[in-house]
Amino acid sequence: xxxxxxxLCLSMLAASFSTAAIAQIGAPFIHDxxxxxxCDGKYYTYGTGGGGLISEDGWTWNGGAxxxxxxxxxxxxxxxxxxxxxxxxxxxxxxxxxxGRILTMWNKTMDPNSPDFEYSEAIEVAxxxxxxxxxxxxxxxxxxxxxxxxxxxxxxxxxxxxxxxLDRATGARKEGNKAVNIAIDCEATDxxxxxxxxxxxxxxxxxxDGANSTYNIVVGRSKSVTGPYLDNMGRDMVKGGxxxxxxxHNRVTGPGHFGRFIVDEGCEIMSCHFEAxxxxxxxxxxxxxxxxxxxxxxxxxxxxxxxxxxxxxxRRGYALELAVDFVRMNGGMRGFFxxxxxxxxxxxxxxxxxxxxxxxxxxxxxxxxxxYMFRPHQKWxxxxxxxxxxxxxxxxxxxxxxxxxxxxxxAENYQVITVPEFTGAPEQLWKIEQLIDGTFRLxxxxxxxxxxxxxxxxxxxxxxxxxLGKYDFNSDNSKWNFRNH
Amino acid sequence: MNFxxxxxxxxxxxxxxxxxxxxxxxxAGAEAQDASKSPALSNYFAPVAKPEAKPDADGFIxxxxxxxxxxxxxxxxTVFVDSYLRQAFVExxxxxxxxxxxxxxxxxxTVGEQTLTWHQFDSKLFNVKLFRFATGLEKERYGVLFxxxxxxxxxxxxxxxxxxxxxxxxxxxxxxxEEVLLLSGDRRMVMDDGMSAPLTLKxxxxxxxxxxxxxxxxxxxxxxxxxxxxxxxxxIQITNN
Numbered sequence: 001x002x003x004x005x006x007x008l009c010l011s012m013l014a015a016s017f018s019t020a021a022i023a024q025i026g027a028p029f030i031h032d033x034x035x036x037x038x039c040d041g042k043y044y045t046y047g048t049g050g051g052g053l054i055s056e057d058g059w060t061w062n063g064g065a066x067x068x069x070x071x072x073x074x075x076x077x078x079x080x081x082x083x084x085x086x087x088x089x090x091x092x093x094x095x096x097x098x099x100g101r102i103l104t105m106w107n108k109t110m111d112p113n114s115p116d117f118e119y120s121e122a123i124e125v126a127x128x129x130x131x132x133x134x135x136x137x138x139x140x141x142x143x144x145x146x147x148x149x150x151x152x153x154x155x156x157x158x159x160x161x162x163x164x165x166l167d168r169a170t171g172a173r174k175e176g177n178k179a180v181n182i183a184i185d186c187e188a189t190d191x192x193x194x195x196x197x198x199x200x201x202x203x204x205x206x207x208x209d210g211a212n213s214t215y216n217i218v219v220g221r222s223k224s225v226t227g228p229y230l231d232n233m234g235r236d237m238v239k240g241g242x243x244x245x246x247x248x249h250n251r252v253t254g255p256g257h258f259g260r261f262i263v264d265e266g267c268e269i270m271s272c273h274f275e276a277x278x279x280x281x282x283x284x285x286x287x288x289x290x291x292x293x294x295x296x297x298x299x300x301x302x303x304x305x306x307x308x309x310x311x312x313x314x315r316r317g318y319a320l321e322l323a324v325d326f327v328r329m330n331g332g333m334r335g336f337f338x339x340x341x342x343x344x345x346x347x348x349x350x351x352x353x354x355x356x357x358x359x360x361x362x363x364x365x366x367x368x369x370x371x372y373m374f375r376p377h378q379k380w381x382x383x384x385x386x387x388x389x390x391x392x393x394x395x396x397x398x399x400x401x402x403x404x405x406x407x408x409x410x411a412e413n414y415q416v417i418t419v420p421e422f423t424g425a426p427e428q429l430w431k432i433e434q435l436i437d438g439t440f441r442l443x444x445x446x447x448x449x450x451x452x453x454x455x456x457x458x459x460x461x462x463x464x465x466x467x468l469g470k471y472d473f474n475s476d477n478s479k480w481n482f483r484n485h
Numbered sequence: 486m487n488f489x490x491x492x493x494x495x496x497x498x499x500x501x502x503x504x505x506x507x508x509x510x511x512x513a514g515a516e517a518q519d520a521s522k523s524p525a526l527s528n529y530f531a532p533v534a535k536p537e538a539k540p541d542a543d544g545f546i547x548x549x550x551x552x553x554x555x556x557x558x559x560x561x562x563t564v565f566v567d568s569y570l571r572q573a574f575v576e577x578x579x580x581x582x583x584x585x586x587x588x589x590x591x592x593x594x595t596v597g598e599q600t601l602t603w604h605q606f607d608s609k610l611f612n613v614k615l616f617r618f619a620t621g622l623e624k625e626r627y628g629v630l631f632x633x634x635x636x637x638x639x640x641x642x643x644x645x646x647x648x649x650x651x652x653x654x655x656x657x658x659x660x661x662x663e664e665v666l667l668l669s670g671d672r673r674m675v676m677d678d679g680m681s682a683p684l685t686l687k688x689x690x691x692x693x694x695x696x697x698x699x700x701x702x703x704x705x706x707x708x709x710x711x712x713x714x715x716x717x718x719x720x721i722q723i724t725n726n
Contacts, residue, residue, distance in 0.1 A: 131523045131524070131620065158702065158703060159703065184673075185674060185675070204673060235677070239675070
């Protein structure tokens with residue numbers, strides 16, 4: 001059984017920690033980011049007005065990506081060995097002109113420093129006249145994994161969202177193809193496929209209003225790529241339907257322009273912009289969140305919140321802990337057979353670190369999994385690593401026993417230990433990714449003795465034994481939860 | 486009193502009649518139109534052909550008498566907070582009898598320097614496209630306020646129904662003179678977006694009135710009544726008077 005309650009758990013935790021849910025670091029300022037694409041180990045996204053962002057690791061983003069043509073809300077995808085970019089040459093706004101054009105162009109690489117970097121001549125694949133019930137802007141590309149056919153949705157608040165089919169060999173409009181209306185009152189739409197369903201994601205709410213922007217991303221789904229796309233209440237998106245995927249939260253407002261990036265089986269992220277990041281001067285910034293699937297509906301996960309947690313194994317529900325002596329608390333059974341019932345009822349105090357730490361070895365201590373008893377050897381304080389390193393959507397984390405600098409670390413022979421002092425070594429840095437079912441996987445940045453290119457994660461080798469091993473989304477051995485008890 | 490009856494035929498009705506053979510272009514005509522002009526009114530509205538209309542299959546009420554748009558300039562819809570709307574919808578008299586009148590086709594009112602005409606029609610779509618009502622009549626399309634009236638006829642009282650409405654942008658709804666729903670803010674039209682408290686459609690005539698305000702962008706509304714189970718109420722007749 002796949003556990004969903006960690007989603008709720010994290011949501012509650014998000015409200016209880018003071019640490020800001022920072023967006024990407026660097027200069028991640030953008031509006032309407034295209035779906036993130038990877039090229040030669042770097043990540044790229046393009047925004048309204050031209051240009052875009054580049055990241056070496058997916059966490060630190062800066063300008064430098066190049067997209068000619070200006071206009072609004074582009075999209076990009078890797079297709080058949082090259083990159084296809086769709087954009088609109090226009091963007092008149094609610095009170096402006098609505099003669100729009102959707103164009104596509106190719107490039108062999110996204111790296112502007114590559115000698116192969118050259119966009120092909122843009123070609124028009126759809127357009128709208130000045131005053132019809134559509135404004136041909138905000139392109140979204142979709143390759144149907146079931147048919148191999150290429151589609152493009154487009155449109156904005158001015159009338160209908162439409163879909164047309166493109167020729168995947170040329171990026172041009174499929175000859176004879178007729179546009180189909182699939183929604184109203186959306187912007188920056190995108191289509192994805194999951195488990196037999198096509199999903200249309202669109203942005204609702206007020207755009208371009210900074211801290212007051214009510215932008216949010218909603219979704220409907222269909223068994224056909226051309227719709228009808230119905231929401232969870234059965235409302236067609238051509239009648240305004242839509243189920244919430246992400247809205248304002250944790251000091252960011254106005255999420256818009258959905259994009260999906262599949263990291264691995266069962267591990268997906270969604271990109272968007274936040275119209276205002278309160279911790280970055282209210283600027284519009286790139287947002288990356290885990291993409292979860294709940295009852296076959298997509299919903300944004302939370303950015304991991306720093307704090308102190310039980311790290312719970314999804315395999316059995318036991319907790320990651322130090323392999324040290326269990327130190328018993330004073331007392332014993334009370335309240336049974338009249339024992340202790342005549343004494344005053346005083347609250348028991350939690351066992352403290354000070355009471356037990358001298359019983360622990362001073363050097364390396366193996367990690368173990370055991371019954372969670374909210375004891376000091378089971379409480380892990382997790383904070384972003386001080387070196388600022390990261391991965392797609394998050395920073396690497398330092399994981400130490402609460403109140404100490406004793407750090408969780410990958411070790412030789414696929415073992416997991418704790419070292420007495422955190423040094424920042426790569427085997428002490430952990431990637432924390434939320435999986436589509438709401439659980440998490442933890443991966444060391446490096447593991448001694450593990451060959452380059454071999455990806456290992458923290459697994460439950462047995463109910464009571466952690467280890468490093470191969471990720472398998474279909475096994476609960478690969479999954480963990482973070483709980484604040 | 487500036488509200489005066491007119492006996493002339495709605496000139497646009499003739500145009501619509503001539504074009505009623507056109508299909509439902511809002512869905513069928515997804516291709517870009519080869520014209521710089523606004524789509525014809527007849528793509529969205531049909532002249533009233535029969536005295537009574539039924540709700541459509543989903544219960545949406547398509548028969549309305551609409552007043553040409555009142556100029557109400559707003560460069561942004563973000564001003565449509567509740568207090569602004571109460572001032573704009575309730576505390577401002579645009580024309581005498583605005584909360585009581587059940588107008589005839591062609592009746593006119595004077596609002597400031599505007600002389601505006603009421604038009605009766607059946608929407609061809611589930612939603613009433615106010616934006617296209619304005620563009621089709623070559624009236625101002627942005628920064629406007631629309632008034633609409635329709636009459637719900639019941640053979641017996643129907644209890645515990647709710648008015649379910651959506652509008653672009655903000656709107657206020659009255660049933661038999663009582664305010665039943667306010668949809669505030671910069672909003673897009675969503676079916677069943679707002680629900681009234683449970684109410685009773687009385688036996689006989691029930692006057693349903695709406696005001697919709699919009700700055701930039703398209704404007705429209707959709708409305709139906711739903712029963713306690715959320716099913717559309719369809720055992721009603723809809724008339725203009």
